[in-house]
Amino acid sequence: MNGEAYLGILTFLGTGGLFLLVTFSISKALRPDKPDPEKLSIYECGEEAVGNGQIAFNSRFFVIALIFVLFEIELIFLFPWAIVFSDPKMIRANGSAWTGLAMLEMLAFVFILLMGLVYAWAKGHLDWIKPITVPTETKSSIPNEQYQNINIKYSGSIVKENNIQA
Amino acid sequence: MDIYFILGKLILIVIIFAISLLTAMYSTYGERKIAGFFQDRLGPDRAGPWGILQPLADGGKLFFKEEILPVNANMALFIAGPSLSMLTACMSTAIIPWGTYLDIFGTKFVLQVADVNIGLLYIFGVVSLGVYGVMIGGWASNNKYSLLGAVRAASQNISYELAMGLSVIALIMLNGSLSLAEISRNQGESLFGLSGLNWNIFYQPLGFLIFIVCAFAECNRTPFDLPECETELVGGYHTEYSSMKLGFYLFAEYINMFVSSAFMAVLYFGGYNYPGINFVEANLGHNAAVIIGLAALFAKILFFIFFFMWVRWTVPRFRYDQLMKLGWQILIPLAIFNILLTGVGIMLFDN
Numbered sequence: 001m002n003g004e005a006y007l008g009i010l011t012f013l014g015t016g017g018l019f020l021l022v023t024f025s026i027s028k029a030l031r032p033d034k035p036d037p038e039k040l041s042i043y044e045c046g047e048e049a050v051g052n053g054q055i056a057f058n059s060r061f062f063v064i065a066l067i068f069v070l071f072e073i074e075l076i077f078l079f080p081w082a083i084v085f086s087d088p089k090m091i092r093a094n095g096s097a098w099t100g101l102a103m104l105e106m107l108a109f110v111f112i113l114l115m116g117l118v119y120a121w122a123k124g125h126l127d128w129i130k131p132i133t134v135p136t137e138t139k140s141s142i143p144n145e146q147y148q149n150i151n152i153k154y155s156g157s158i159v160k161e162n163n164i165q166a
Numbered sequence: 167m168d169i170y171f172i173l174g175k176l177i178l179i180v181i182i183f184a185i186s187l188l189t190a191m192y193s194t195y196g197e198r199k200i201a202g203f204f205q206d207r208l209g210p211d212r213a214g215p216w217g218i219l220q221p222l223a224d225g226g227k228l229f230f231k232e233e234i235l236p237v238n239a240n241m242a243l244f245i246a247g248p249s250l251s252m253l254t255a256c257m258s259t260a261i262i263p264w265g266t267y268l269d270i271f272g273t274k275f276v277l278q279v280a281d282v283n284i285g286l287l288y289i290f291g292v293v294s295l296g297v298y299g300v301m302i303g304g305w306a307s308n309n310k311y312s313l314l315g316a317v318r319a320a321s322q323n324i325s326y327e328l329a330m331g332l333s334v335i336a337l338i339m340l341n342g343s344l345s346l347a348e349i350s351r352n353q354g355e356s357l358f359g360l361s362g363l364n365w366n367i368f369y370q371p372l373g374f375l376i377f378i379v380c381a382f383a384e385c386n387r388t389p390f391d392l393p394e395c396e397t398e399l400v401g402g403y404h405t406e407y408s409s410m411k412l413g414f415y416l417f418a419e420y421i422n423m424f425v426s427s428a429f430m431a432v433l434y435f436g437g438y439n440y441p442g443i444n445f446v447e448a449n450l451g452h453n454a455a456v457i458i459g460l461a462a463l464f465a466k467i468l469f470f471i472f473f474f475m476w477v478r479w480t481v482p483r484f485r486y487d488q489l490m491k492l493g494w495q496i497l498i499p500l501a502i503f504n505i506l507l508t509g510v511g512i513m514l515f516d517n
Contacts, residue, residue, distance in 0.1 A: 006282065012179055012279055015180065020253065027229050032232045042307075054305060057313065068325065068327075072328065087342055126491070126495055130485075
């Protein structure tokens, strides 16, 4: 039964690969091919690209990836637990105490991992840097407070918050 | 295993491929028409009646465009990126149950390519692979904007994958199975005296809310389209792409949308079940009930695709810190709370 199912998936993968191959070949046969150095250069808003594109980036992404691995493993352990949790066979074999016990065990497990999340949270690894908004100076005969009064008068809470931040 | 079985599966696979590609194509048309409607204009209306041939014209254009392979790009990975994106997007459709089975001249014709008993784990495996398509493509382009877009996509997808997985755990606790066919079957039981209305949404409203938010983030759709945010990153991870490879990236996004709509319909909204399915089966026969069920499933899928577009033209984009905050500090604790709630509920009502 299951062997057949995976054969189906394999056939699906094969069909997908074939589709990609056919589309790429048709596209290759139809399209023009006239490269020149200008065309082949990297597009960075018309500026000439400085240095290599594969630069080192913000290490925050790395911390996020680490926490992700931690939680993904938790998730994998939760899948089989969720299946046996409401399994009638297990409930019949172990009496009504089964669900309570299973729930308690899972809570202990999740609690330990949740501590990890709380730790990362408290350390500030989950707080991304907020952009700092600097209001532009305008030379106008109308004082700034007038504008702010109008903004507050005709807006919801969002603009008010921004004004407080500014 | 006989020859008819394999032939039937092959036909089904080709039909599913055709349908998902067609839906993806016409989603682009639908998106532009709906955008037009929301912004009080017509949308595409030149190619064919009501512009109905527009997706074909767009597809043709992608075939005829010159392809530009940047000099510094890593060629093998540059091609692998969009291919992987496209392939993983299509792969998830393999396990969607489109119906129980059709009875054609006494032969059972099962309307599902593969009924794997680890269905939901399979989805998570395939969806996780989708990140590689974007990441590889963005890195191989050797462009700073592409790399930044790709890194953003990767970190966004992994953040929201967790909350999505946790919300699905609560669903598995209710159904006691990972198989999508069985989850669909469970939802066919009667509720309020009406058969085929035992949908999971009535038991898991919070879980569904978390799931749909995460689905938006996984598909890189507005309000979570930061990986290709044009005001900050030129074009995001596909800045350097052109011709059919760009087409594959764009296509993969629309197929992902179709697939996640299908999963929302199957997991939470009863799949192929509809109110009164037993009545139809008793009066009009099995095949009629299955075909109406297929139509019902497609109606649900199309509604969710419409919902994706509705949100796109209504809600503005998140800022990156807001995105991370929502994923890690709101959705994950909320999803764990949902598991707790479901567990307590099962303990109270089942014992």
